[in-house]
Amino acid sequence: MTDETPKRSNFITDIIDEHNRIGRFDGRVHTRFPPEPNGYLHIGHAKAIVLDFGIAQDYGGKTNLRFDDTNPVKEDVEYVDAIKADIRWLGFDWEDREFYASDYFEQLYEWAIKLIKKGKAYVDELSPDETREYRGTLTQPGKNSPWRDRPIEESLDLLARMRAGEFEDGSITLRAKIDMAHPNPLMRDPVMYRVLHAEHHRTGKAWCIYPTYDFTHGQSDSIEGITHSMCSLEFENHRPLYDWFIQELEIFAPQQIEFARLNLTHTVMSKRKLRRLVEAGLVDGWDDPRMPTLVAMRRRGYPPAAIRAFIDTVGVAKSENFIDVELLEHIIRDTLNETAKRRMAILNPVKVIIDNYPEDKEEWFDIPDFPYDANSATRKVPFSREIYIEADDFMESPPPKYFRLCPEREVRLMNAYYIKYKDIVKDEEGNILEIHVTYDPESHGGQTADKRKVKGTIHWVSARHAVDAETKLYEQMFLDKYPEDLPEGENFIDHFNKDSIEVLQAKLEPSLAEAEIGEVFQFVRDGYFTLDPLTSTPEKPSWIRTLSLVDSWAKMQK
RNA sequence: UGGGGUAUGGUGCAAUGGUAGCACACCGGACUUUGAAUCCGUUGAUCGUGGUUCGAAUCCAUGUACCCCAGCCA
Numbered sequence: 232m233t234d235e236t237p238k239r240s241n242f243i244t245d246i247i248d249e250h251n252r253i254g255r256f257d258g259r260v261h262t263r264f265p266p267e268p269n270g271y272l273h274i275g276h277a278k279a280i281v282l283d284f285g286i287a288q289d290y291g292g293k294t295n296l297r298f299d300d301t302n303p304v305k306e307d308v309e310y311v312d313a314i315k316a317d318i319r320w321l322g323f324d325w326e327d328r329e330f331y332a333s334d335y336f337e338q339l340y341e342w343a344i345k346l347i348k349k350g351k352a353y354v355d356e357l358s359p360d361e362t363r364e365y366r367g368t369l370t371q372p373g374k375n376s377p378w379r380d381r382p383i384e385e386s387l388d389l390l391a392r393m394r395a396g397e398f399e400d401g402s403i404t405l406r407a408k409i410d411m412a413h414p415n416p417l418m419r420d421p422v423m424y425r426v427l428h429a430e431h432h433r434t435g436k437a438w439c440i441y442p443t444y445d446f447t448h449g450q451s452d453s454i455e456g457i458t459h460s461m462c463s464l465e466f467e468n469h470r471p472l473y474d475w476f477i478q479e480l481e482i483f484a485p486q487q488i489e490f491a492r493l494n495l496t497h498t499v500m501s502k503r504k505l506r507r508l509v510e511a512g513l514v515d516g517w518d519d520p521r522m523p524t525l526v527a528m529r530r531r532g533y534p535p536a537a538i539r540a541f542i543d544t545v546g547v548a549k550s551e552n553f554i555d556v557e558l559l560e561h562i563i564r565d566t567l568n569e570t571a572k573r574r575m576a577i578l579n580p581v582k583v584i585i586d587n588y589p590e591d592k593e594e595w596f597d598i599p600d601f602p603y604d605a606n607s608a609t610r611k612v613p614f615s616r617e618i619y620i621e622a623d624d625f626m627e628s629p630p631p632k633y634f635r636l637c638p639e640r641e642v643r644l645m646n647a648y649y650i651k652y653k654d655i656v657k658d659e660e661g662n663i664l665e666i667h668v669t670y671d672p673e674s675h676g677g678q679t680a681d682k683r684k685v686k687g688t689i690h691w692v693s694a695r696h697a698v699d700a701e702t703k704l705y706e707q708m709f710l711d712k713y714p715e716d717l718p719e720g721e722n723f724i725d726h727f728n729k730d731s732i733e734v735l736q737a738k739l740e741p742s743l744a745e746a747e748i749g750e751v752f753q754f755v756r757d758g759y760f761t762l763d764p765l766t767s768t769p770e771k772p773s774w775i776r777t778l779s780l781v782d783s784w785a786k787m788q789k
Numbered sequence: 790u791g792g793g794g795u796a797u798g799g800u801g802c803a804a805u806g807g808u809a810g811c812a813c814a815c816c817g818g819a820c821u822u823u824g825a826a827u828c829c830g831u832u833g834a835u836c837g838u839g840g841u842u843c844g845a846a847u848c849c850a851u852g853u854a855c856c857c858c859a860g861c862c863a
Contacts, residue, residue, distance in 0.1 A: 241802085267863055302862060359861060368859055370791045404861055414792040416859050425861035444863050468793055468858050491795085491856095544812060546802040550795050551856055558801075558813045568826060602822075634824070645822060677822050688822045756823045784824040 238289045241547050243282070243488050247290065247459060250486065256458040260292030263457050264318070264325075265299045265332075265448070268310035268432070270502040271517045272317045273524045274538070274559070278493040281542040282461055284323040295455055296325035300333050301447050303431035311432075317525040321535050328455075332447050333433045335454055339442045340394070342450065342480050343405055343423055347386045351479050352423060353379055354389035355406045362404070365411070366419050372412035373419045379408065390424070396439045398426050407446075409475065417472050421445055449473030452485040460485045463492040464549065493545065494553045497707040498523045499714055499723060508708070513727050518765065520775055521708045521731055531705075532751040532761030532777035537566035556707065563778055567751055567759045572600035575612065575645070575690045576754040577738045578702055580619035582665045582694060583636075586653060588616040593693070596676070598646045610742040614647050617694040619738045621756075624689040625666055627655065632787075634687035636666070642687040645755065649674035649685055690755050697738035700772040702760065704779075706731040737774070744772075751777055 238244075251258050264283040266276065287294040296318065300306050318325070346352035355378045357365060367373030390405055392398070405424035413419050423446040428439045449472075452460045467489045477484045494500060499508075500523060508514050508522070517524050520531040528538065541562045545554050593615045599607035620636065629637040636642050638652045650668040658664055673679050677688070708714075708731055714723045746752065751761045758779035767773040 245805090265863095269863080299863065305862075362861070363859075366859060368791085371859095372791085373859090401861060406861095416792080418792095419859090422861050427861080441861095443861070448863085464794070465857050466863090471793090489794085496800085544802085546812095548795090548802070550801095552801060555800050555813065561813060564825090573823080603826080632824095643822060685822085687824090690823075753823085753825085756825075758825095780823075780825045782824075787824080 239285060239543065242549070243286060243459070243461065243490065243547060244289070246486070246488055247286070250458070255486075259456075259458050260287055260290035261295070261456055261458045262287045262292065262461060263295040263297050263452065263455060265297045265451075265462075266314050267299045267302070267305070268307060268314060269302075269305040270310060270506065271524045271526055272314055273500055273502075273505065273522075274495060274528070275493045275500050275523075276317075277321060277525060277538055278542050278545075278547070279461065279463075280318060280321055280323060281539055282490070282547060285539075285543075286459070286461075292458075293328065294323070294325060295328040295330055295457070297330040297332065297451060297455065299444065299448065299451070300331055300431070300433065301441055301444050303427065303429040303441065306432055308432050313526065317529075320525065320529055321538065330451075330455060331433055332451050333431060335447070335451055336434060336438060336442065338454065339447060339450060343390065343442075343446075344387065346407065346423075346479060347383055347390065347405075349479065350383060350408065352386070352405055352407050353381060354386040354393070355379070355404050355420075356402070357404075359401050362422075366416060367411070369416065373416075375411050376406075376420070379411075379420070393424065393426055393440050394438070396428070400426050400428055402426060405440075407476070409472075415468060415471060417445070417468055418475070421472060445469060445472055446476065449476055449485070449487075450480065450482065452487075453477055453480075453483045456483060457485045460487045462487060462489055464489050464551075489549065490547050491549050491551055493542075494551075495523060495559065496553055496556045496712045497709050497714065498556065499709070501715075504715070504723060507724055508727065511724060513724070513729075514708070520703070521705050530764055531775055532567075532759060533563050534566050534570070534751070537563045540566065553713065560778055564759070564781070567753065567777065571751045571753040571759055573598075573602060573755050574610075574743055574752045575692055575740045576700075576702075576743065576757070576760070577619040577621055577690075577692050577697075578704075578735045578754075578757060579622040580692075580738045581622045581625060581663055583618050583620050583625075583650075583691070584665050584667050585616050585618070585648075585650065585670045586667050587669045590616055592616065593695070596646055612646070612740050612742065613693045613696040615693045615695050618644070618691040619694055619697060620644075620666075620689055620691050622663075625663070630788075635689055636668070636687070640687060641671075641685055642689055643674070643677050643685045644670075645688050645690045646677050647675075647691065648672070648677070649679065692738045692740050694738070696741050698741055698744045698772070700737050700739050700743070700774055702735050702737045702774040702776060703763070704733045704735065704776045706733075746772075753780075756780065 262283045284294045355376050357376050404422045406420045409418045411419045424440045427441045470487050518526040518530050541559050595611045595613050597609040598612045599609050601607040624635040626637050641651050648670040650670045653667040656664045710728050748762050748764045754760050759777040760774045763773040763775045
């Protein structure tokens with residue numbers, strides 16, 4: 232990937248620098264991104280991805296993609312394909328290092344036997360409920376299972392029979408023998424294997440016992456020679472356990488480093504909650520443009536480079552954080568401002584008739600894609616007697632400082648002519664049918680020889696040439712800044728912003744008929760737009776507003 | 790009443806014993822053929838209390854607040 236950002240520097244790179252200084256990993260930096268294929272990736276995962284891949288890149292190291300697929304009942308290939316597509320879209324490459332924890336099932340099984348033989352693991356016949364009771368509480372120690380000291384040979388035999396399918400789900404487990412009184416409950420003889428008669432998306436029916444995440448993750452890192460294993464804060468409590476397994480197994484020891492995950496205002500980030508929005512039908516799916524998922528952001532026209540830049544600017548630390556979604560939007564706009572060609576489109580059209588412009592005349596202006604770039608390419612835009620302008624760009628009795636079309640003001644039609652209000656035609660209810668104006672033929676191109684000042688510039692589309700298209704405008708899914716932090720008894724799902732989508736029938740300049748999927752344009756004075764890759768067709772174009780422009784006029788009105 | 794973490798402007802991140810800085814947001818102003826962008830400027834912070842030191846966000850003591858852990862989820 233292009234080197235667009237300076238080398239990252241944060242508490243993680245401090246640790247790596249220290250390792251390099253003392254020679255702990257011989258200068259190697261090898262990371263991994265370890266998703267569970269049980270859902271779609273969201274912007275929070277993007278933080279992990281950018282950190283895992285980005286830091287390795289900065290140090291000339293490598294990053295593995297490893298699916299942590301130890302729970303067959305929740306996982307599916309559908310998700311592995313989607314996850315791979317998202318990571319590629321973000322701009323990262325794991326080359327040939329695509330791994331699965333399930334690749335290590337046989338090795339893990341051998342290691343389980345090794346621990347039994349060392350007297351460090353035993354087969355336990357406590358039920359799930361009993362296991363919980365025996366574990367104790369946060370403040371009280373647990374007590375030993377009656378099976379804890381059974382003979383090694385017996386455990387070995389039982390484990391083999393577990394694998395052979397002799398036991399029901401939940402009836403028996405393999406547990407590590409650590410310390411039932413340990414202050415960290417994760418160290419109180421954690422389960423290593425459970426019986427699960429379920430088909431796995433990769434290993435099929437080969438197994439009916441599956442290792443737990445805790446008995447898998449650290450060893451998977453070890454097998455792959457991972458040096459720095461980044462994960463989120465809640466796994467800090469697990470680190471002593473991973474280290475215990477690694478030490479007892481006498482295998483390569485990676486360094487786990489925990490960081491605070493990303494939270495965004497005005498949205499929810501947990502897979503469970505996102506799934507609820509989908510299942511409740513409040514959004515169209517995981518790729519609904521309002522969702523914080525990467526599929527949604529891609530569909531919406533967010534550039535992956537902007538997402539990377541966003542992650543770099545929010546930084547990384549160990550304190551819980553909530554990023555204002557405005558920062559994300561700022562960086563998206565910042566990127567798009569550089570790359571999006573300018574076009575004219577009218578979302579809420581009102582017709583304007585230029586009385587002194589000949590009825591049969593039409594002109595084609597060459598208008599630059601990037602008006603501030605002297606070398607910009609141009610496109611042809613037709614002009615004629617009848618045009619559309621935004622309904623907001625005309626007011627009969629405007630407030631002070633209203634610079635758009637109104638009875639007492641001359642305004643500029645962008646790149647075309649100056650016009651002046653003449654009169655107005657309304658229907659019986661008072662709705663504006665058409666606005667009549669006159670134009671100044673001397674103002675061709677939007678300026679005059681006398682250099683007179685025209686404060687307002689509005690955009691327009693020739694009525695005769697306009698292309699019809701649906702446009703979809705989105706707002707935040709939640710008006711609440713922290714939709715997960717609600718008063719007692721309230722449910723986040725009831726706070727969903729039902730007005731977060733608005734569909735309009737717009738009039739576009741004709742060049743937009745040639746737009747391609749994936750291209751993002753700036754519809755001048757409104758926002759950034761892209762064709763909906765899922766629903767748009769040449770016959771029925773459908774545009775998504777990626778993001779509106781900052782509207783300081785609207786802000787002033789408040 | 791266990792253990793593990795974290796506290797710096799509204800938000801996020803820096804400053805690693807020596808002038809508390811950057812970004813977003815906010816508020817002013819300039820410019821403008823996008824009320825965008827750009828440019829300039831103004832507010833505003835070290836969780837509390839003691840201590841060490843010429844000097845503390847940083848070191849020590851103590852207190853407080855918040856987060857995580859009692860799945861055979863990850």
